Amino acid sequence: xxxxxxxxxxxxxxxxxxxxxxxxxxxxxxxxxxxxxxxxxxxxxxxxxxxxxxxxxxxxxxxxxxxxxxxxxxxxxxxxxxxxxxxxxxxxxxxxxxxxxxxxxxxxxxxxxxxxxxxxxxxxxxxxxxxxxxxxxxxxxxxxxxxxxxxxxxxxxxxxxxxxxxxxxxxxxxxxxxxxxxxxxxxxxxxxxxxxxxxxxxxxxxxxxxxxxxxxxxxxxxxxxxxxxxxxxxxxxxxxxxxxxxxxxxxxxxxxxxxxxxxxxxxxxxxxxxxxxxxxxxxxxxxxxxxxxxxxxxxxxxxxxxxxxxxxxxxxxxxxxxxxxxxxxxxxxxxxxxxxxxxxxxxxxxxxxxxxxxxxxxxxxxxxxxxxxxxxxxxxxxxxxxxxxxxxxxxxxxxxxxxxxxxxxxxxxxxxxxxxxxxxxxxxxxxxxxxxxxxxxxxxxxxxxxx
Ligand SMILES: *Cc1c(COP(=O)(O)O)cnc(C)c1O
Numbered sequence: 187x188x189x190x191x192x193x194x195x196x197x198x199x200x201x202x203x204x205x206x207x208x209x210x211x212x213x214x215x216x217x218x219x220x221x222x223x224x225x226x227x228x229x230x231x232x233x234x235x236x237x238x239x240x241x242x243x244x245x246x247x248x249x250x251x252x253x254x255x256x257x258x259x260x261x262x263x264x265x266x267x268x269x270x271x272x273x274x275x276x277x278x279x280x281x282x283x284x285x286x287x288x289x290x291x292x293x294x295x296x297x298x299x300x301x302x303x304x305x306x307x308x309x310x311x312x313x314x315x316x317x318x319x320x321x322x323x324x325x326x327x328x329x330x331x332x333x334x335x336x337x338x339x340x341x342x343x344x345x346x347x348x349x350x351x352x353x354x355x356x357x358x359x360x361x362x363x364x365x366x367x368x369x370x371x372x373x374x375x376x377x378x379x380x381x382x383x384x385x386x387x388x389x390x391x392x393x394x395x396x397x398x399x400x401x402x403x404x405x406x407x408x409x410x411x412x413x414x415x416x417x418x419x420x421x422x423x424x425x426x427x428x429x430x431x432x433x434x435x436x437x438x439x440x441x442x443x444x445x446x447x448x449x450x451x452x453x454x455x456x457x458x459x460x461x462x463x464x465x466x467x468x469x470x471x472x473x474x475x476x477x478x479x480x481x482x483x484x485x486x487x488x489x490x491x492x493x494x495x496x497x498x499x500x501x502x503x504x505x506x507x508x509x510x511x512x513x514x515x516x517x518x519x520x521x522x523x524x525x526x527x528x529x530x531x532x533x534x535x536x537x538x539x540x541x542x543x544x545x546x547x548x549x550x551x552x553x554x555x556x557x558x559x560x561x562x563x564x565x566x567x568x569x570x571x572x573x574x575x576x577x578x579x580x581x582x583x584x585x586x587x588x589x590x591x592x593x594x595x596x597x598x599x600x601x602x603x604x605x606x607x608x609x610x611x612x613x614x615x616x617x618x619x620x621x622x623x624x625x626x627x628x629x630x631x632x633x634x635x636x637x
Pocket of ligand 1: 297298299324326327415416417449450451452453454455456523524568570571599600601
């Protein structure tokens with residue numbers, strides 16, 4: 187047993203392969219469907235917006251997929267990320283549990299999203315693409331893909347959800363440093379944006395409509411592809427570097443988690459940290475995996491497991507996932523990265539099959555958890571990551587109640603240095619708990635396609 191505060195790995199220990207859970211999950215994914223024909227999607231259907239290497243990864247059944255050396259070279263800028271023991275938080279909670287967190291906030295854009303931005307930009311560049319379009323909610327993904335596109339001399343256009351565009355001006359500045367063109371969404375540059383604005387001129391926007399705008403533009407131009415920061419199988423594949431590193435780090439401490447906690451937006455950081463451990467669960471291991479979401483956007487805990495579109499404009503393929511309905515408009519909570527109506531197909535299937543648990547928490551308790559973490563561990567978390575902290579605290583208090591030595595691992599998906607506006611509003615008492623209205627939910631679930 188060691189008393190070390192953190193475990194760092196050497197650059198030589200950066201994983202050289204990503205882990206593909208599709209090889210091991212007991213029930214395979216239902217096929218994605220073409221939005222026009224409702225028939226199972228073919229590789230060529232995705233070719234207008236994604237490079238072939240990423241399409242292959244999307245459907246691959248290979249357990250291990252090599253990380254290109256050029257991508258590892260970029261990962262070296264900040265990987266491996268530290269695994270830290272939250273002694274201060276443990277003490278404040280008076281819990282016998284051991285709490286570890288994997289700090290993805292050390293990346294150059296401040297979150298785990300760069301883990302996939304770099305390989306996505308790399309494979310697009312290899313395929314001869316010169317422009318990328320994307321959406322961004324809170325701005326972390328836009329920052330990550332802007333940075334990655336600039337590494338490979340590509341142009342980048344980011345449709346940023348309007349509520350975040352106004353709440354987080356410095357995220358816009360960050361993207362501009364890397365040369366990106368940032369547009370508030372809904373915009374009047376696309377059919378999808380114009381049609382929403384016609385119905386709701388004051389729309390806050392949502393990831394669902396921003397995705398429609400970015401896909402529409404990419405589909406219409408040969409030099410342009412689309413990049414998505416979460417949800418898709420290839421994104422989750424890239425994020426497994428988090429869990430693979432964490433596993434090596436815990437091994438150095440002779441430790442293994444009883445429970446893994448992550449904030450769940452589209453599911454990528456949670457899956458990234460949890461999937462390499464769930465591999466052991468399929469072989470008889472006992473690790474639990476808990477995905478945490480906001481009560482305002484409770485995809486896992488209140489959603490339906492059904493085929494749905496990934497976007498408001500119905501341009502994306504349909505996947506079978508937990509969804510609140512593609513029409514769902516979450517309120518303008520301060521965890522912009524968790525305001526998505528759907529959930530990754532992989533996380534959804536594994537949740538459905540009982541390998542994953544879901545929890546939903548309110549803004550107030552999540553910000554209280556963020557402050558406790560900041561004041562005990564010295565790091566200011568992103569509001570999204572604070573959901574994972576709250577989930578870890580609940581686990582640690584349950585362990586205390588039960589007098590049980592529980593090992594908890596959570597993903598600190600990003601830092602909150604661009605989220606001071608949200609913290610200020612919390613201090614001003616302006617943050618309301620916004621439950622998800624049963625009526626709104628029923629209405630948006632009615633929009634589910636009949637497949
Ligand atoms: C985007 C984001 C999330 C949510 O997205 P996932 O795909 O669910 O990981 C969580 N935390 C941070 C810091 C993010 O930037």
